[in-house]
Amino acid sequence: MSRYNVKETEAKWQAVWEQRACFAAREDAARPKYYVLEMFPYPSGRIHMGHVRNYTIGDVIARYKRSKGFNVLHPMGWDAFGLPAENAALEKGVHPAKWTRENIAAMRAQLKSMGLSVDWDREIATCDVEYYRHEQKMFLDFYKAGLAYRKESWVNWDPVDNTVLANEQVIDGRGWRTGALVEKRKLSQWFLKITHFADDLLKGIEELDRWPERVRLMQENWIGKSTGVRFRFEIKGRSERLEVFTTRPDTLFGASFAAISPNHPLAAELAQGNPELAAFIAECNRLGTSEEAIETAEKRGFDTGLKVVHPFDPSWELPVCVANFVLMEYGTGAIFGCPAHDQRDLDFARKYGLAVTPVVIPEDADPATFTIGDEAYTGPGVLRNSAFLDGLDVETAKEEAGKRLEAAGQGERTTQYRLRDWGVSRQRYWGCPIPMIHCESCGVVPVPEDQLPVVLPEDVTFDKPGNPLSHHPTWKHTTCPSCGKPAVRETDTFDTFIESSWYPARYCSPHEEKAGFTREAVDYWMPVDQYIGGIEHAVLHLLYSRFWTRALRHCGYWDITEPFAGLFTQGMVNHETYKDAGTGGWLSPADIVKNDRGEMVRADNGAPVTVGRVEKMSKSKKNVVDPANIIDSYGADAARLFMLSDSPPERDLEWTEAGIDGAWRYISRLWRMITEPPVDLPAAGTPLPADLGDTAQAARRLIHKAISGVSDDLEKFRFNKAVARVRELSNALGELDGKGPGEAWVLREGFEALVRMIGPMMPHLAEELWTQLGHTTLLADQPWPEADAALATDDTITVAVQVNGKRRAEIALPRDCANDVAQATALADPNVARAMEGKPARKVIVVPNRVINVVV
RNA sequence: GCGGGCGUGGCGGAAUUGGUAGACGCAUCGGACUUAAAAUCCGAAGCCGCAUGGCGUGGGGGUUCGAGUCCCCCCGCCCGCACCA
Numbered sequence: 024m025s026r027y028n029v030k031e032t033e034a035k036w037q038a039v040w041e042q043r044a045c046f047a048a049r050e051d052a053a054r055p056k057y058y059v060l061e062m063f064p065y066p067s068g069r070i071h072m073g074h075v076r077n078y079t080i081g082d083v084i085a086r087y088k089r090s091k092g093f094n095v096l097h098p099m100g101w102d103a104f105g106l107p108a109e110n111a112a113l114e115k116g117v118h119p120a121k122w123t124r125e126n127i128a129a130m131r132a133q134l135k136s137m138g139l140s141v142d143w144d145r146e147i148a149t150c151d152v153e154y155y156r157h158e159q160k161m162f163l164d165f166y167k168a169g170l171a172y173r174k175e176s177w178v179n180w181d182p183v184d185n186t187v188l189a190n191e192q193v194i195d196g197r198g199w200r201t202g203a204l205v206e207k208r209k210l211s212q213w214f215l216k217i218t219h220f221a222d223d224l225l226k227g228i229e230e231l232d233r234w235p236e237r238v239r240l241m242q243e244n245w246i247g248k249s250t251g252v253r254f255r256f257e258i259k260g261r262s263e264r265l266e267v268f269t270t271r272p273d274t275l276f277g278a279s280f281a282a283i284s285p286n287h288p289l290a291a292e293l294a295q296g297n298p299e300l301a302a303f304i305a306e307c308n309r310l311g312t313s314e315e316a317i318e319t320a321e322k323r324g325f326d327t328g329l330k331v332v333h334p335f336d337p338s339w340e341l342p343v344c345v346a347n348f349v350l351m352e353y354g355t356g357a358i359f360g361c362p363a364h365d366q367r368d369l370d371f372a373r374k375y376g377l378a379v380t381p382v383v384i385p386e387d388a389d390p391a392t393f394t395i396g397d398e399a400y401t402g403p404g405v406l407r408n409s410a411f412l413d414g415l416d417v418e419t420a421k422e423e424a425g426k427r428l429e430a431a432g433q434g435e436r437t438t439q440y441r442l443r444d445w446g447v448s449r450q451r452y453w454g455c456p457i458p459m460i461h462c463e464s465c466g467v468v469p470v471p472e473d474q475l476p477v478v479l480p481e482d483v484t485f486d487k488p489g490n491p492l493s494h495h496p497t498w499k500h501t502t503c504p505s506c507g508k509p510a511v512r513e514t515d516t517f518d519t520f521i522e523s524s525w526y527p528a529r530y531c532s533p534h535e536e537k538a539g540f541t542r543e544a545v546d547y548w549m550p551v552d553q554y555i556g557g558i559e560h561a562v563l564h565l566l567y568s569r570f571w572t573r574a575l576r577h578c579g580y581w582d583i584t585e586p587f588a589g590l591f592t593q594g595m596v597n598h599e600t601y602k603d604a605g606t607g608g609w610l611s612p613a614d615i616v617k618n619d620r621g622e623m624v625r626a627d628n629g630a631p632v633t634v635g636r637v638e639k640m641s642k643s644k645k646n647v648v649d650p651a652n653i654i655d656s657y658g659a660d661a662a663r664l665f666m667l668s669d670s671p672p673e674r675d676l677e678w679t680e681a682g683i684d685g686a687w688r689y690i691s692r693l694w695r696m697i698t699e700p701p702v703d704l705p706a707a708g709t710p711l712p713a714d715l716g717d718t719a720q721a722a723r724r725l726i727h728k729a730i731s732g733v734s735d736d737l738e739k740f741r742f743n744k745a746v747a748r749v750r751e752l753s754n755a756l757g758e759l760d761g762k763g764p765g766e767a768w769v770l771r772e773g774f775e776a777l778v779r780m781i782g783p784m785m786p787h788l789a790e791e792l793w794t795q796l797g798h799t800t801l802l803a804d805q806p807w808p809e810a811d812a813a814l815a816t817d818d819t820i821t822v823a824v825q826v827n828g829k830r831r832a833e834i835a836l837p838r839d840c841a842n843d844v845a846q847a848t849a850l851a852d853p854n855v856a857r858a859m860e861g862k863p864a865r866k867v868i869v870v871p872n873r874v875i876n877v878v879v
Numbered sequence: 880g881c882g883g884g885c886g887u888g889g890c891g892g893a894a895u896u897g898g899u900a901g902a903c904g905c906a907u908c909g910g911a912c913u914u915a916a917a918a919u920c921c922g923a924a925g926c927c928g929c930a931u932g933g934c935g936u937g938g939g940g941g942u943u944c945g946a947g948u949c950c951c952c953c954c955g956c957c958c959g960c961a962c963c964a
Contacts, residue, residue, distance in 0.1 A: 348962045358964045747903035823899035828945045874898045
């Protein structure tokens with residue numbers, strides 16, 4: 024019995040595919056293109072199971088589409104700038120560039136061991152100047168087009184390290200390295216005007232019909248469009264006015280206060296002469312901005328003593344409070360409070376004894392008795408107690424109130440977005456330099472295009488805290504392109520989301536030197552037909568890419584609007600967690616064994632182990648399984664098969680030892696079944712014999728049903744079902760002894776179909792079996808099998824017969840047989856007759872080819 | 880709090896979208912091969928019952944000839960978020 028030699032076989036075919044450049048993509052107008060892209064990895068050093076799942080899914084799609092005749096582009100590269108490289112420099116003294124490039128080399132080898140159908144000739148790394156130089160040019164074009172600008176913005180500042188911290192480096196308000204209390208500092212930073220496209224980005228979501236609904240929803244909420252009115256209150260005794268935004272101008276007659284954010288300039292001004300208010304503001308700021316804090320926080324306010332005048336009634340004055348639930352970042356940082364129709368305002372009013380006047384009465388309520396309890400009324404209704412708005416419905420009243428404010432010059436109807444402009448400056452070394460120069464006489468001057476690229480210097484040191492670019496002896500010193508006087512370069516670098524915003528385009532012409540991409544290449548390949556990655560990028564990366572695509576169109580780079588026509592978000596790879604029952608410390612799966620009583624114990628000392636819940640693989644919980652070890656012992660195909668089996672790809676998957684064993688067993692079984700058939704198979708290409716017996720005939724039906732089913736499953740990314748169907752077919756073929764008329768021929772047909780169908784999932788095994796079946800071609804170049812529609816549908820169908828909705832019998836009927844024949848056959852069945860207990864059928868429902876229900 | 884999703888055997892999951900619930904796999908049990916074990920192969924199995932049969936898709940109700948699927952109420956779990964005026 025020959026054993027399948029995984030290691031040798033997988034290495035052999037990987038080499039063959041590479042030598043023959045099987046997966047090199049060329050533009051070809053004659054063939055339909057298909058661009059499959061998995062989110063490119065950050066070169067952390069080793070691949071993890073999430074990568075294996077991601078790239079397996081992508082590779083199945085890529086190989087399947089290839090076999091269906093598409094001209095497939097399936098590239099790979101590295102999201103190579105970012106903070107971890109700088110941390111490595113600080114912790115291990117390795118230069119970020121060296122660390123990154125070594126990681127890339129290691130991970131490239133690991134990815135190649137998966138047998139991906141990637142065009143490695145198109146590999147890119149975003150830290151290469153050949154890559155990032157092009158985004159410097161794009162940024163300058165955005166600047167010219169008014170899409171990039173500079174403004175003051177807050178950063179987290181670590182006073183000990185004298186460095187800016189990213190949000191994730193701030194833990195409980197302290198710097199992650201120094202433990203020092205983080206300060207807020209204002210710095211001048213670069214922003215991209217994503218808000219310019221707010222409405223377009225929102226409208227575009229409607230067209231993304233191959234995106235998951237929940238990602239579309241998350242983006243919609245993130246953009247957060249609301250329409251309303253911006254108007255100005257007159258402040259008693261002061262010359263300036265208080266501007267507020269509201270979506271409910273219809274409820275203005277129910278107003279009982281105005282409130283401003285603790286961070287509102289007016290609050291700051293008043294606090295100067297009022298230590299109590301200053302203390303209140305400080306207290307509000309202390310209260311964390313975490314969701315939990317906000318949720319449990321009580322609505323609190325501080326009466327400033329100021330009064331504002333109601334816009335529709337000069338004799339009506341409202342108190343102005345500083346309130347902890349008003350956000351400076353949204354709208355104008357000030358609101359008017361209508362307790363009857365807004366829950367937060369109601370909570371606030373109840374606490375401080377302010378008036379609660381209902382002005383919208385539900386259609387079915389009695390206006391004389393309608394009152395508000397502890398729940399604000401936010402539904403539809405008719406306006407009351409509202410002067411000129413009385414009797415109007417909510418929508419009409421909103422419009423009318425808006426018009427009045429506009430007519431009086433007090434306000435205007437506007438649209439408000441939650442979306443804020445994208446701050447792209449990072450006070451970091453390992454990123455793309457922002458191509459700008461600061462001149463004392465000329466101010467900010469863009470680097471002239473002929474001086475691009477601004478190359479990130481690699482001769483830097485990390486011995487001083489802060490950004491090494493600022494400490495570099497020469498790099499930042501230059502001359503002003505405008506006046507020629509000495510000037511300094513911008514030492515900030517770009518947010519790494521910029522690199523990932525346009526990399527799909529770079530893959531289309533990765534070696535182009537003059538531009539980020541050529542028009543011909545992107546016109547042919549873009550947009551990406553299928554993008555695959557984790558849900559964690561649902562908002563930022565995917566939204567920034569959509570923005571960047573629009574910004575490029577705005578600047579005449581191309582005509583496309585959306586970078587990703589289809590999006591698939593895969594689930595996580597999880598694993599059981601283990602703790603030492605005595606010490607409570609986390610244990611790795613590798614440290615655990617089953618003892619002879621079937622209990623989980625420590626491998627080293629036999630101590631009992633508590634098995635915890637199944638959770639996302641993470642270093643901290645030690646429930647990580649290294650794919651390299653798995654591929655080493657079971658092979659890439661087994662790992663790939665496991666990733667595709669059982670769990671639907673969008674759901675979380677639990678990695679288990681038993682599961683990978685099962686995958687390996689199936690591979691061995693297929694190998695044995697096909698390399699040691701029960702009878703000699705006819706030569707490849709032997710025509711269909713005339714004398715097919717019933718067994719052979721039935722087996723052919725199963726083969727063609729499987730082809731049709733698997734094709735359908737792969738089209739819909741239902742890989743778990745495709746695997747189940749493939750196994751079903753191999754079970755059926757395994758039962759044939761090949762001795763009956765035509766059976767040997769059918770075995771060959773079945774094996775070939777099987778091998779073609781596992782091609783995308785287990786490409787090495789499939790390629791090897793293809794050779795074993797006597798072919799000299801490459802399976803990778805073979806077309807997907809075609810199902811014979813006549814064979815894929817049964818001509819006799821087993822139909823269930825129900826009596827009063829309960830299944831009582833099964834009968835065999837010719838496909839699509841006449842209803843009266845079906846009915847007669849059903850009623851003639853003895854089990855049916857018995858269940859009917861001699862009563863006449865009142866009604867018989869016949870669902871063709873499905874079910875017959877007799878009602879008595 | 881708001882928004883979204885989910886709940887099916889011991890487990891992962893399937894069910895042609897209102898038509899035979901439990902495909903396929905894992906674990907389990909029985910048998911064959913073996914001195915034995917492993918591997919492999921064959922077979923059994925939702926639950927209750929010896930059986931005719933009954934019960935069964937988180938719980939309760941409804942619509943329907945027929946409900947895992949549709950509607951209403953409740954329970955539990957997961958994810959996202961922004962007190963958004």
